[in-house]
Amino acid sequence: MMGISSMRQRYFILSAAISAVLANAPGALLAQSVVTRNVTPLSVSTPEAPRVTQTITNANVVTIQKTHPAFVAQATSSAPLADTATMNHLQLVLKPSASRTAAMESLISNQHNPTSAQFHQWLTPQQFGDSFGVVDSDIAAVTSWLTAQGFVVNYVYPNKAQIDFTGTAAQVSQAFHTRENIYTIGSEKHLANAGDISVPTALRPVIEGVMGLSDVHPTALHTKSKSQVAKWSKSENGFVSNTSTNSMVGSKSIGQAMPFTNGMRGLVPNDMVTMYGIRTIRNNGVVGKGITIAVVESGDMVPTDWSNFVSQFNLAQYGGTFNLINPAPSSGANNCNDPSVATFGESDETILDAEWATAIAPGANIEVASCSDYNADQSGPSSTNFFGGVFIAATNLINANTRPDIISASYGFGEFFVDSSSKTAIDLMWAQADAEGISVFVSTGDSGSNPSFNGGIIYSTGQGNAAVDANAFATSPHDTGVGGTDLADILDGTTSQYFAPTPSVVGGSALSYVPEIPWNTSCGNGVAATSLGYSSAVAFCLDLMKHDPRGNYQTSEAGSGGPSSVDAKPAWQRQIYNAANDQSRDLPDVSLFAGSYGGYTSVILCTANYPCTPDWSTPVELVEGTSLSAPMFAGIQALVDQGIAARGLPADQGNAAPTLYALAAEEYGGAIGTPPASLSTCNANNGAAGTSSCVFHNVTRGSNSTQCEEFISPLVALPNCYIYGQGAESPYTVLGLTTSDASPTTYGPSNKAFGAQPGWSFTSGLGSVNATNLLIAWRAFVHAPAATVAP
Structure with missing residues (x-):
């Protein structure tokens, strides 16, 4: 780690450099018309022996923990997915070895180190797969097993870390020893596996799990x-929303906090x-x-x-x-x-x-x-x-x-x-x-x-x-x-x-x-x-x-x-x-x-x-x-x-x-x-x-501490939520603010x-x-x- 005196010196040098460049901006900042692409990547040698060394049998399996989605516990009802239902483009996630993972992290660290010979020497997908993915013989063993279970293997990715495959719900249940169900959560219905999956013990060293046994998708991160929808108003010098905006918050007027009365700034x-x-x-x-x-x-x-x-x-x-x-x-x-x-x-x-x-x-x-x-x-x-x-x-x-x-x-x-x-x-x-x-x-x-x-x-x-x-x-x-x-x-x-x-x-x-x-x-x-x-x-x-x-x-x-x-x-x-x-x-x-x-x-x-x-x-x-x-x-x-x-x-x-x-x-x-x-x-x-x-x-x-909510009838506690009160029309919930303490008794700058x-x-x-x-x-x-x- 850089010493503090050296860091201060670097900052003053950097600050001076910024000032100097800005003083001569036209020459110093001018962008030329040609963009230089990636240089030829360095070769990375990471030889490894196959890890699938036992006979593959469905009679000898091992469970992969945490491959069952937690949200299904919220379901109010469930029903089995029809055995004939097609499950498209599942992704079998392969597991790189510890040594190859360490080698990958070492390379990437060097790729970001200006003093390294590998600085900004980038790989192609094929080079990444050859260097850090699962070896070909292990991939062949996995794809043969998938095919034997009745699945269609659509694509082995160049990264040698995932396999795209398709099958029916019955094939998924049989191969991975779980059941695909339709769960009712709130007003929505979702597909998910009922329990953690299991795979043949011989394949466990190279299989991390399966993506696609659940159909819950996250929402886009905008409000x-x-x-x-708003329209520009010359008289307001701003946008007037189609939704009326309150000029009061609680019992206090926002005043200057809302200078565009019933308007918005776009x-x-x-x-x-x-x-x-x-x-x-x-x-x-x-x-x-x-x-x-x-x-x-x-x-x-x-x-x-x-x-x-x-x-x-x-x-x-x-x-x-x-x-x-x-x-x-x-x-x-x-x-x-x-x-x-x-x-x-x-x-x-x-x-x-x-x-x-x-x-x-x-x-x-x-x-x-x-x-x-x-x-x-x-x-x-x-x-x-x-x-x-x-x-x-x-x-x-x-x-x-x-x-x-x-x-x-x-x-x-x-x-x-x-x-x-x-x-x-x-x-x-x-x-x-x-x-x-x-x-x-x-x-x-x-x-x-x-x-x-x-x-x-x-x-x-x-x-x-x-x-x-x-x-x-x-x-x-x-x-x-x-x-x-x-x-x-x-x-x-x-x-x-x-x-x-x-x-x-x-x-x-x-x-x-x-x-x-x-x-x-x-x-x-x-x-x-x-x-x-x-x-x-x-x-x-x-x-x-x-x-x-x-x-x-x-x-x-x-x-x-x-x-x-x-x-x-x-x-x-x-x-x-x-x-x-x-x-x-x-x-x-x-x-x-x-x-x-x-x-x-x-x-x-x-x-x-x-x-x-x-x-x-x-x-x-x-x-x-x-x-x-x-x-x-x-x-x-x-x-x-x-x-x-x-x-x-x-x-x-x-x-x-x-x-x-x-x-x-x-x-x-x-x-x-x-x-x-x-x-x-x-x-x-x-x-x-x-x-x-x-x-x-x-x-x-x-x-970014915001409101949080606990249910009290029945009691469903929420860690990291400081409770400050109960709304008059919320008899089954109490309201709080989020904290860094798992069981907060106070709320303030420290937590x-x-x-x-x-x-x-x-x-x-x-x-x-x-x-x-x-x-x-x-x-x-x-x-x-x-x-x-x-x-």
């Missing part, structure tokens, strides 16, 4: 319940360009040109939506492209069904991801890579794996001959609910992407300390889940988890300092970087409580409960963060000031704007139902959520990739997180020792003037789940970034050559 691309320091490099040609960003989806969009967005905000001049694809395996049966708009309708999630990645990197090539959760005739699931079409789209891309530079994924669910086979496959998929040089960004969630409750309130299922969890899709150490922030100006009453008095919708009205706080729409938002005159968040919640006995104010909507219960903390996450004192991979890593308290600041979408018009004469859709944050950071990475390639180095950077933490340690300090003065300098509260030379904006006030703090935090990770300063610092980190003379 669907708060997505609104942010546009140029607002983000200004706030996150993108304008300088954009003016010098760094627009993501030559870089491909794939947004992985389970739904489609109308391509003209993207064209409308690009036209509306004058982004066509930068030369970006748009392509809608359904990524299929390179051979075998196609497991990617087209989720066509004609059949399934348009997906707001897909529109949000595609348009706002473009908003940040308008010169990039945007690929909407979508695979449906369902068959084209809607007769049933096309793949029943936990993450459905999103997983299929991502794994097919990563195993393709031609791969994107960056992937953005805006879906998630807490680890508690995700079966072990799915979690293993997800982690290995993102590790493969990292080894291939692909940068992956995943939204951390929209329900505070537990990402499984998007659009609702965190509650106990009665099966051991807690109010604290982490998004299983994002906790791999080989992706970058992106959380959500809010702009503090409305609650602080400083809007006139940061936004022009007469907004220009196309051009944007942000004047500079705007101080940020964690995105939190609940009464657990301490910044909102203070702004409204309450002594604490608990006092705020109690007053709301008194004035709203029906509980309409209850919500868990907030940017998510929390510790993994599966993945260990990577070394690079330990080396930062205020890193969590745990052994877990912690989320988020970074954050960008996601939404606002009171719903008064959102971003604009241009959709088929609500297209954008040059004079804003028709309504538009306004959306919030960490589904916005992830594609925007993917866009920032595209700028970095192009900026690195302009110096003759490979564009692809692999997982961004290790580099982001290394750069943040120079500003915030390491895990031990006295932090440098820049920790205070880079505080987001300092606004534009104080943070102009910083790479990161350190979010230090507020929390709320979670509070912002200097350095790293569960609320916002390292905070947000200034993209220009990030590119300068990143170039220094990879030892990029000096700028050439501008052509």
Whole structure:
């Protein structure tokens, strides 16, 4: 670990370098027209003997623990799935050996180490499989067994870590010694296996489990319940929502906290360009040109939506492209069904991801890579794996001959609910992407300390889940988890300092970087409580409960963060000031704007139902959520990739997180020792003037502690939930706020789940970034050559 004095020196050198580069921006930041692709990968030798060494017999089996989904315990009824029912495109998850897994992690660590000969020497899918997958003879043994059970083997992936196969429910029950049932959970019916699966003992060394025995899929991470349609009002200088917004909260008027009476503020691309320091490099040609960003989806969009967005905000001049694809395996049966708009309708999630990645990197090539959760005739699931079409789209891309530079994924669910086979496959998929040089960004969630409750309130299922969890899709150490922030100006009453008095919708009205706080729409938002005159968040919640006995104010909507219960903390996450004192991979890593308290600041979408018009004469859709944050950071990475390639180095950077933490340690300090003065300098509260030379904006006030709920008749306790009261019309439930204590008796700064703090935090990770300063610092980190003379 770098010594503290050395770290301080590095920060001052970095700060001086940023100032020097900015003083000579046209020459120093100019992006050249050619993007350098990956260099020839180094060979990796990891020989190993076969691990299937016994005779394979179905009479000698072993159970694989935690392959039974916990959610089925909530079911009110169940019935067997018909034996003849087809289960399409199951994924047999193979288990790499411990030695090959260690070799993979060692290589990836070296790929991110600028002093290593393997630095940025990326692999192909075939090289990854040959080096780190299961050996061919073991794969042959597994496929022969699957075929003997009556299954159709559709495809063995190049990574040699998964096999796509299809069969009937009867074949699944017989081969894996479980029963596929249809469960009624609430008002919905879901498919799941009744118990943990078993496999022949001889195959257990190479089989981790089966993805697809359950059809529960996570929801997109944007606030669907708060997505609104609004129309621009000249008289209000803002958007007027089709949903009336209350001007009172509890018994207190929000006043300055809601300056747009019955209106909304819709942010546009140029607002983000200004706030996150993108304008300088954009003016010098760094627009993501030559870089491909794939947004992985389970739904489609109308391509003209993207064209409308690009036209509306004058982004066509930068030369970006748009392509809608359904990524299929390179051979075998196609497991990617087209989720066509004609059949399934348009997906707001897909529109949000595609348009706002473009908003940040308008010169990039945007690929909407979508695979449906369902068959084209809607007769049933096309793949029943936990993450459905999103997983299929991502794994097919990563195993393709031609791969994107960056992937953005805006879906998630807490680890508690995700079966072990799915979690293993997800982690290995993102590790493969990292080894291939692909940068992956995943939204951390929209329900505070537990990402499984998007659009609702965190509650106990009665099966051991807690109010604290982490998004299983994002906790791999080989992706970058992106959380959500809010702009503090409305609650602080400083809007006139940061936004022009007469907004220009196309051009944007942000004047500079705007101080940020964690995105939190609940009464657990301490910044909102203070702004409204309450002594604490608990006092705020109690007053709301008194004035709203029906509980309409209850919500868990907030940017998510929390510790993994599966993945260990990577070394690079330990080396930062205020890193969590745990052994877990912690989320988020970074954050960008996601939404606002009171719903008064959102971003604009241009959709088929609500297209954008040059004079804003028709309504538009306004959306919030960490589904916005992830594609925007993917866009920032595209700028970095192009900026690195302009110096003759490979564009692809692999997982961004290790580099982001290394750069943040120079500003915030390491895990031990006295932090440098820049920790205070880079505080987001300092606004534009104080943070102009910083790479990161350190979010230090507020929390993502939200409401939670316990059932008391019968008693179903929820760990990590501090109970503050009982609503008059909720006789069977009590209400609380999430904490880091499993059995809290108090609530405050020391145990709320979670509070912002200097350095790293569960609320916002390292905070947000200034993209220009990030590119300068990143170039220094990879030892990029000096700028050439501008052509």
